[in-house]
Amino acid sequence: MESINNNNYELWLVRYADGDLTAAERAAVEQWLEGHPEAAEELKLYGEAPRLERDESVHYAAAVPGRVQPLWPAVLRWSAAAAVVALVAVPLGLWLTKPAEEPLQVAATEMPGSLVKEYGPTVVDTVSPVHEVIAVRTRHAVSASGSAVFSDADNQSVDNDITDELFVDAARCVPTEEPLLAAAEVSLPAADTARRVPTEEPVAVDMEEPSQQLVYVDNLFTVDSGNVVEQRLLAVNETIKERLQGTYLGRRLARRMPTGDELLDYTDNLRERTPEGVRMMADMVLAYNESNK
């Protein structure tokens, strides 16, 4: 190393203080310090500086003893669970608006077969009679006016709204394969269906002033039910925001709008790395349905 001078004396003094110098080098440093009292003072201050101690009062909030979990999946669970709530809320909304007397026509869901077996017909994509809902699977986003907004989730243009992006991701979460189950018809007990009779009439959408709220659905629904579904989605949106409060994703959402790619990353990671996440999403959907009975 170059001999001590005004440009490198700090490095020399650290090594001097650490005892890393030879006797000859120490002597050279001490001789140089005699002619540089400012540097000698700095060396004195360096030696007097207190050493930092571990601040035991600081903890990472998520690392609670006894509840240690991989945190990345925890983030994914929230976004994905919110997405699936949104995904199920659409057909659920349609179902809730259906007259109780008519038998329900239940179409297959896109959930994995194991989940369908486990959870039975409770978590299914419900479809109203043909005059209300065209039970044709599509991947078009539609506005409340019923017009298609975009046809490809990867080539989208969504409003600056959290829900929209979550809903878009909900769609991306869904496998593209054909439905796993064939369509079936079931009849719910009278008491059960009576509980689901809507208390207010659906409000027709004003075709002259279509809503800007984007709604993504797997089943293309007609205009007269669109507004009701939209209202229910907005309610779900509030639930999502509420549940995200205090979480990592919630804080990020509060500060800025996440990009579609970020949300896509979350859901992609969930699908690829945490198969149990699907089960959790189903649990959340069931809990959400239960709380809304």
Added chain:
Amino acid sequence: MTAKEYNTSVRLWADDAMRFAVRCGGTKADSEDAVQDALASLWQQHESVALERGKGFLLSTTYRRLMSMFRHQAVQRDHAAELAAQESQAPDEGFDLREAIECALSVLPEVQRAILQLRDVEGYSYAEIGETLSLNADRVQVYLFRARVAMRKQLIKLGYGINQ
């Protein structure tokens, strides 16, 4: 690193990463975000990161995330202004040495705070600190020297002399 080892890493080192981020000048929310990002990054790369390198990975990534946040927020830390603000803060009866040290630390550049934390608390060697912060080991020693000298000067200004 297996998934189980990843969980162990979270349990063992998340708090350390959080303390590191706070010492570097991050707010609680920013620090949590930086640590969260680091944990996410570790999970994404857990198959290629050995357990014994997990802590270094977490601290290094936390530091980079935090610095990125500072740049993103366009936080131009005016150390002279902070110093002036600290000078005007006279120590009172409730101002103990620990608070004085934190106060003195707050006027240091983030990289110097990071080095102090890694050296004093984590016990890292200069080479390890350099690897964590992407710095030359010689540069680490120079920054450490400047950090200690500046912190000591600040403590003296705050009324903490040699024997305190």
